[in-house]
Amino acid sequence: MTVNGEEVTREIEGRLLLIHFLRDHLGLTGTHWGCDTSNCGTCVVWLDGEPVKSCTVLAAMAGGHEVRTVEDLEQDGKLDPVQQGFMECHGLQCGFCTPGMMMTARALLDRNPDPSAQEIREAISGQICRCTGYATIVRSVQWAAAHEAGSRTDETDSPETVATGTAS
Amino acid sequence: MTAVDQHPAAAFEDNDQKPVGHGRMLRKEDPRFIRGKGRFCDDVQLPGMLHLAILRSPVAHARIVSIDTSAAEAHPKVKAVVTGAALAEMGLAWMPTLSGDVQAVLATDKVRFQGQEVAFVVAEDRYAARDALELIDVEYDLLEPVIDARRALDPSAPVIRDDLDGKRNNHVFDWETGDEAATEAVFAAADVAVTQDIVYPRVHPAPMETCGSVADYDRIDGRLTLWSTTQAPHAHRTLYAIVAGLPEHKIRVISPDLGGGFGGKVPIYPGYVCSIVASIVTGKPVKWMEDRSENLTSTGFARDYIMRGEIAATRDGRILAVRTNVLADHGAFNGVAAPVKYPAGFFGVFTGSYDLEAAYCKMTAVYTNKAPGGVAYACSFRITEAVYLIERLVDCLAYELKMDPVELRIKNFIQPEQFPYKTKTGWVYDSGDYEPTMRKAMEIAGYDELRAEQVERRARGELMGIGISFFTEAVGAGPRKDMDILGLGMADGCELRVHPTGKAVVRLSVQSQGQGHETTFAQIVAEEIGIPPADIDVVHGDTDQTPFGLGTYGSRSTPVSGAAAALVARKVRDKARLIASGMLEVSVADLEWQKGSFHVKGDPTKSVTIQDIAMRAHGAGDLPEGVEGGLEAQICYNPENLTYPHGAYICVVDIDPGTAQVKVRRFIAVDDCGTRINPMIIEGQVHGGLTDGVGMALMEMIAFDEDGNCLGGSLMDYLIPTSLEVPDWETGFTVTPSPHHPIGAKGVGESATVGSPPAIVNAVVDALKPFGIRHADMPLTPSRVWDAMRGAPQPPI
Numbered sequence: 001m002t003v004n005g006e007e008v009t010r011e012i013e014g015r016l017l018l019i020h021f022l023r024d025h026l027g028l029t030g031t032h033w034g035c036d037t038s039n040c041g042t043c044v045v046w047l048d049g050e051p052v053k054s055c056t057v058l059a060a061m062a063g064g065h066e067v068r069t070v071e072d073l074e075q076d077g078k079l080d081p082v083q084q085g086f087m088e089c090h091g092l093q094c095g096f097c098t099p100g101m102m103m104t105a106r107a108l109l110d111r112n113p114d115p116s117a118q119e120i121r122e123a124i125s126g127q128i129c130r131c132t133g134y135a136t137i138v139r140s141v142q143w144a145a146a147h148e149a150g151s152r153t154d155e156t157d158s159p160e161t162v163a164t165g166t167a168s
Numbered sequence: 169m170t171a172v173d174q175h176p177a178a179a180f181e182d183n184d185q186k187p188v189g190h191g192r193m194l195r196k197e198d199p200r201f202i203r204g205k206g207r208f209c210d211d212v213q214l215p216g217m218l219h220l221a222i223l224r225s226p227v228a229h230a231r232i233v234s235i236d237t238s239a240a241e242a243h244p245k246v247k248a249v250v251t252g253a254a255l256a257e258m259g260l261a262w263m264p265t266l267s268g269d270v271q272a273v274l275a276t277d278k279v280r281f282q283g284q285e286v287a288f289v290v291a292e293d294r295y296a297a298r299d300a301l302e303l304i305d306v307e308y309d310l311l312e313p314v315i316d317a318r319r320a321l322d323p324s325a326p327v328i329r330d331d332l333d334g335k336r337n338n339h340v341f342d343w344e345t346g347d348e349a350a351t352e353a354v355f356a357a358a359d360v361a362v363t364q365d366i367v368y369p370r371v372h373p374a375p376m377e378t379c380g381s382v383a384d385y386d387r388i389d390g391r392l393t394l395w396s397t398t399q400a401p402h403a404h405r406t407l408y409a410i411v412a413g414l415p416e417h418k419i420r421v422i423s424p425d426l427g428g429g430f431g432g433k434v435p436i437y438p439g440y441v442c443s444i445v446a447s448i449v450t451g452k453p454v455k456w457m458e459d460r461s462e463n464l465t466s467t468g469f470a471r472d473y474i475m476r477g478e479i480a481a482t483r484d485g486r487i488l489a490v491r492t493n494v495l496a497d498h499g500a501f502n503g504v505a506a507p508v509k510y511p512a513g514f515f516g517v518f519t520g521s522y523d524l525e526a527a528y529c530k531m532t533a534v535y536t537n538k539a540p541g542g543v544a545y546a547c548s549f550r551i552t553e554a555v556y557l558i559e560r561l562v563d564c565l566a567y568e569l570k571m572d573p574v575e576l577r578i579k580n581f582i583q584p585e586q587f588p589y590k591t592k593t594g595w596v597y598d599s600g601d602y603e604p605t606m607r608k609a610m611e612i613a614g615y616d617e618l619r620a621e622q623v624e625r626r627a628r629g630e631l632m633g634i635g636i637s638f639f640t641e642a643v644g645a646g647p648r649k650d651m652d653i654l655g656l657g658m659a660d661g662c663e664l665r666v667h668p669t670g671k672a673v674v675r676l677s678v679q680s681q682g683q684g685h686e687t688t689f690a691q692i693v694a695e696e697i698g699i700p701p702a703d704i705d706v707v708h709g710d711t712d713q714t715p716f717g718l719g720t721y722g723s724r725s726t727p728v729s730g731a732a733a734a735l736v737a738r739k740v741r742d743k744a745r746l747i748a749s750g751m752l753e754v755s756v757a758d759l760e761w762q763k764g765s766f767h768v769k770g771d772p773t774k775s776v777t778i779q780d781i782a783m784r785a786h787g788a789g790d791l792p793e794g795v796e797g798g799l800e801a802q803i804c805y806n807p808e809n810l811t812y813p814h815g816a817y818i819c820v821v822d823i824d825p826g827t828a829q830v831k832v833r834r835f836i837a838v839d840d841c842g843t844r845i846n847p848m849i850i851e852g853q854v855h856g857g858l859t860d861g862v863g864m865a866l867m868e869m870i871a872f873d874e875d876g877n878c879l880g881g882s883l884m885d886y887l888i889p890t891s892l893e894v895p896d897w898e899t900g901f902t903v904t905p906s907p908h909h910p911i912g913a914k915g916v917g918e919s920a921t922v923g924s925p926p927a928i929v930n931a932v933v934d935a936l937k938p939f940g941i942r943h944a945d946m947p948l949t950p951s952r953v954w955d956a957m958r959g960a961p962q963p964p965i
Contacts, residue, residue, distance in 0.1 A: 013295070015295070016295075020294070023210075023211075024213075024293075024294075027213070028204075029204070029207075029208075029210075029211040030203070030204015030205065030206075031204070032208070032210075032376070032377070032427065033210065034376050034377070034378070034427075034460065035460040035882070035883045036459055036460050036461070036882070037460070037882050037883055037884050039882075039883035039884055040376060040460075040883055042376055042427075069204065070203070070204035071203070071204050073202075073203075073204075074203055079202070083202040083203070084202075086198070086202050087194055087195070087198045087199070087202055088194065090194075090195070090848050090849070090851070090852045092198060092201055092202070093428075093682035093683070093684065093852055093853075093856065094375075094376070094377070094425070094426060094427050094428045094681055094682025095197070095198075095200075095201030095202075095206045095425065095427070095682065096206075096208065096375075096376040096377045096427030096428060096682075097376050097427075098201050098202060099204045102202065117896070120891075121891040121892055122891075122892070124890075124891050125890045125891050125892045126890070127890070128376065128883070128888050128890060129376070130374065130375055130376050130428045130430070130856070130859075130860075130888070131428055131682045131852070131856045132852060132855055132856055132859075133852075133855030133856050133857075133858055133859035133894060133897060134855075134859065134890075134891040134894055135855055135894075135896050135897050136852060136855065137891070138891070138896070
């Protein structure tokens with residue numbers, strides 16, 4: 001599979017979950033495990049551009065596909081506006097759900113550059129944050145939307161385009 | 169480059185934008201978290217590390233007949249299988265709890281709750297360890313369980329704790345506070361007395377990160393390094409020394425980044441001890457991480473109080489007395505983590521924010537076949553239960569007197585001139601000015617307009633409710649003469665070193681679980697000593713790196729360690745003043761401090777900065793007579809009293825008459841936590857607590873069936889609010905500094921968790937007023953609200 005743009009080949013057990021493959025085999029510990037039952041969403045990564053819960057995806061199922069994790073949000077030393085937004089608007093406290101939240105937020109903004117608060121709430125509704133009460137997460141995503149508008153000169157959903165946008 | 173340099177602050181109401189010290193400042197810890205570079209316990213990978221998994225009891229109460237581990241031991245990837253019998257040979261089968269009881273590390277004689285630890289496996293990887301659990305064969309002889317606390321003291325109930333010498337019942341303790349006779353006299357003479365049965369159901373803190381540990385025992389020098397999800401690394405170190413017999417100086421407890429705690433990571437859990445034993449036995453590092461079901465079924469629950477409350481008043485609404493009788497369910501082991509002299513935590517503040525003539529509480533605690541715990545989920549040592557009781561009772565009284573609940577509260581508030589105010593249960597509230605806080609909440613809410621809207625909606629058959637709660641918390645445990653945990657006084661150490669170039673490191677005993685200590689404490693020190701927060705590193709969560717202290721829970725970090733940080737900075741500043749007097753060749757009395765520098769009185773041009781002084785302190789130049797080199801200090805702060813934050817909350821709900829679904833439309837929270845260090849962080853903590861409140865009031869409950877099967881063992885069954893169940897919070901604040909805290913700050917982390925459930929329940933009950941309903945127990949799920957609307961008896965909790 002491709003993980004964060006790099007080709008990865010490993011011999012694995014058929015039952016190995018994608019979350020454990022990323023964390024234990026590749027050392028990408030930014031993605032977290034929280035519940036086993038697809039309820040909490042701390043394990044959200046992208047599979048071919050779609051946010052998925054990696055605790056309920058077999059690593060083998062991701063074979064031949066593209067996986068993107070939180071570690072790939074920052075590009076060439078520039079933070080993604082979503083990352084910046086979470087810092088600016090106090091969108092995180094303990095930081096455990098944050099990577100999953102940011103991956104979902106990034107996917108949302110790629111499809112809908114100017115989401116309403118309700119649309120943001122719906123996008124993250126499959127994920128749990130126990131610290132923030134969500135309002136600051138909504139503000140964080142809105143901040144990101146406001147600060148990348150105009151810097152996105154084309155409509156492509158390429159992560160690179162997004163990440164090299166204005167992150168100030 | 170740090171957050172404070174980079175980012176213009178957003179326009180928040182109390183954004184004072186001070187560059188050095190208190191004020192809104194982005195968090196120093198965020199750059200690692202937003203890159204996925206936090207370091208949580210499960211991120212720790214050591215060479216040769218093995219994985220531990222725990223076999224748990226499938227039943228609530230049973231005698232263990234036999235355990236056959238031979239098939240598990242034969243598994244090719246298994247390194248060790250350990251049972252309670254094996255631990256007993258090492259003297260480690262039982263461990264002390266934080267409240268003087270004992271708890272089984274691994275069961276030897278009986279299992280006493282579903283999910284109790286029975287054996288553990290150590291294997292090469294986490295999947296193999298889980299596989300091997302399936303190969304262990306345990307034969308149980310089932311016993312009748314005690315699930316309903318109301319039946320625990322029935323003479324026919326089976327005795328759960330027959331491990332305790334001479335124990336013939338399920339009684340844990342009786343406790344009382346206040347004056348029974350005086351309260352009875354007031355009740356006997358009162359115009360009005362209202363009685364209400366109120367249950368605070370069992371809930372669970374369920375932090376996003378479950379509990380776990382990595383133990384690394386070095387057989388050569390006998391050193392144990394333990395990474396663990398603990399909110400109290402120093403207290404845990406001492407307990408491990410006592411439990412395992414390891415010398416304390418050979419134990420290093422590291423609490424890395426924690427994915428939330430909320431009190432659930434205060435106790436010592438058997439899994440931590442198992443990982444230590446496993447590392448000692450195998451000679452390898454061993455990781456244990458529990459799964460979500462293990463977290464929900466075996467780690468510290470919260471609440472589980474069955475209360476009968478009574479409130480007495482005059483007919484015109486002067487509250488005279490409050491009385492309560494409480495049955496407390498403590499589960500199978502008394503694992504409450506509260507100061508020793510306070511078996512019911514700080515429940516004694518159930519008199520609330522009101523000036524009463526008398527109060528009395530009688531409590532009985534019992535064992536049941538459920539998981540141990542009791543103090544968790546941001547409860548401020550049971551103040552959550554106390555505030556819920558009084559704030560529900562006041563609303564019940566308002567209902568009977570047909571008074572507005574705000575008017576009734578304001579009429580009975582303790583007045584500002586009465587502080588310090590000693591309650592009828594002996595608590596000395598340090599400061600408060602309640603009415604302005606209440607008025608501010610009403611102003612933000614538009615209270616009168618909301619009531620008018622409610623009248624209109626009711627006329628149309630719509631169910632709209634407005635709920636009020638007003639709380640006073642008691643946080644920052646605590647004065648060491650009164651408060652200790654297993655003999656460890658609740659004072660906190662703090663150390664500050666200023667390096668030659670004027671950069672500093674402050675070492676704290678408390679540990680962050682998301683509260684932003686690395687930012688707030690840098691700001692506290694910055695305010696006192698004038699070094700920018702960016703130049704101050706905060707070290708915490710490592711017993712080898714930090715001075716002793718009791719940890720982060722009960723909203724105690726700012727009240728206790730925050731005071732320690734301010735005072736240690738002042739101590740350094742005092743020494744800096746001596747050095748400055750030498751540098752400027754004037755007497756100490758002729759110096760004036762301006763944040764960051766000393767100058768000669770009357771001549772601001774003659775000055776030295778704290779950075780100049782730091783270099784002189786470490787340099788070769790002369791120092792005044794008797795002054796040692798270096799610029800550092802250490803203190804241990806023993807708080808004089810608790811701090812007593814307060815707040816006024818207003819909740820607006822709409823109930824769908826067709827489905828009984830409750831929707832929280834608005835929530836207004838006005839908090840007074842004294843001096844505000846970082847308003848952004850305070851607001852964030854309040855938001856989080858309010859969300860907890862929605863969860864407890866409307867969704868969350870750890871329920872059991874009659875056999876003791878936990879019905880809340882996954883996040884599919886234990887429902888936690890998502891972004892769709894909560895509104896956009898509306899917050900405000902007032903400032904009443906604490907008179908005894910060095911910077912006037914009070915704790916705030918748990919205020920909203922404590923204050924919000926009664927506001928929400930009061931709102932729901934208010935919405936149901938047309939049905940003649942005065943009370944309904946949490947969680948107010950659609951089915952429970954539906955039953956209430958139809959007058960059907962509610963199933964007992």
